Amino acid sequence: MIPHRLTLPMLVQVGVAASLLGGCVYYNGMYNANRLANSARKAEREGRTFEANNLWGQVVTKAESVVVRHPKSKYADEAAVLKGVALARMGQCEPALAPLGRVAAASVGTDLTEDALLATGRCQVSMGNISAADAAFAEVIDSKNSWRRREARFLRAQTLRHAGRYEEALTVLEEVRQPRAVPERLLSLAGAGRVPEAMALADSLVARGDTTQPWDSLLVSLGRQDPSSASSLVDRVGRLPNRPAETRARWLLDDGRRLIGSDTARARSRFQEAVKIGGPGDAAGRASLELARLDLLGVRQPRELSPVIRSLRANAEVYRSAANELIGISSAASGVLTATASVTPGSPQGDLRLFLAAEAARDTLVAPRLAAGLFQRILREWPESPYAPKAALAAQRLNPEWADSARALLEARYLESPYLAMIRGEEGSAYRQLEDSLGAFAAVQAQAAGRTPGIRPATPGRPVPAGPDDDRAAPGRPRPAPTNPDLIP
Secondary structure (H helix, E strand, C coil): CCCCCCCHHHHHHHHHHHHHHHHHHHHHHHHHHHHHHHHHHHHHHCCCHHHHHHHHHHHHHHHHHHHHHCCCCCCHHHHHHHHHHHHHHCCCHHHHHHHHHHHHCCCCCHHHHHHHHHHHHHHHHHCCCHHHHHHHHHCCCCCCCHHHHHHHHHHHHHHHHHCCCHHHHHHHHCCCCCCCHHHHHHHHHHHCCCHHHHHHHHHHHHHCCCCCCCHHHHHHHHHHHCHHHHHHHHHHHCCCCCCCHHHHHHHHHHHHHHHCCCCHHHHHHHHHHHHHHHCCCHHHHHHHHHHHHHHHHHCCCHHHHHHHHHHHHHHHHHCHHHHHHHHHHHHHHHHHHHHHHHCCCCCCCHHHHHHHHHHHHHHCCCCHHHHHHHHHHHHHHCCCCCCHHHHHHHHHHHCHHHHHHHHHHHHHHCCCCHHHHHHCCCCCHHHHHHHHHHHHHHHHHHHHCCCCCCCCCCCCCCCCCCCCCCCCCCCCCCCCCCCCCCCCC
């Protein structure tokens, strides 16, 4: 029978029971969330990734329930932090960072605090915030838990390397004796410029036939410090077993590109090896393109373009991935060859056609010797052309040995040219009129050849001279005044 009236002792008992029941509910919620988290960690350690992700998803649900239903309970902060850890382990870093951030003010155990710091660091790395990641990992490197201590040291070494702090990374790695630390040590040694040590470690790995190392990254890092040593390592790793031909050809291609500035002959040899090894693959096609570019660097006379054009066209048939670039350079070379052969002294607008051919040789073919010769040809055959001083300026930059002669010529013959007036900082309307006329002529020539109007851009990845002779702006577009204070005394 239900009493009609509740006495004060009875009311107290009801209140206490309700409080205990509520506390039991959120205590059980946290207990279940922690139990699932432990199961997820165990699944991760055992390589059961799919199961681990499923368990972490359940942790999110349980922890979220505690936070929403009991936001003022003593477990609310713990539940929020655990939810952040779970989200981070599932790769959902953006929503994870806010709850993980509560760990600084929360009163939670050491284990969860360190898990949260590791999760925060990993998420910051994935989002590109290296300094924030390093700060998080630094909090855990002296953990009493051996697993978290090793993990924090390894991850911090990675962030230090990414930040370019190679020596600090090596110091942290001294206490990490795991196989996964070997590539980090290799990359940090190379980055620190400790090339002999990096090479010794690499040699030991190559001798064991270790194909698991990040050889691509190591070659890039070592190449920045010492291209010669990187080239030597290419020879070593090329002997590793079961390396695909495309991979070996790519290593040779990249090695050749690194060597162009210091050892052209060896760079050419590398490109030739890549072509030989790579078959019809992309790396071989790119290597054939680099060989053509090396050939163009040495071209002095238009007639020397003919064998290069034939080679480019033949390679375009073999290497489909590089065909567009091969055909593009071939077409530009053909255009230069045709223009220079058809222009003779006295040809209508011959100075303009020759000037555009010289620009194409300079910018698209990146054939500086050929371009310099064509600019100088304008000075010989069209000395009265208003573009002759512009040609002299361009030739001077391409051929520094001709600088004194160019200076004397400009002073003696072209001192009143609008181009030199612009260099002196004088009013530039005449300069702009000449440039617009040249741009309009270039547009007509491009339309006649079936190209997009405008002077052709430079080949990607190649340096292009700039300055007073740089006239690749669109017709009618304002151009900045060129400056060269050393040109006129």
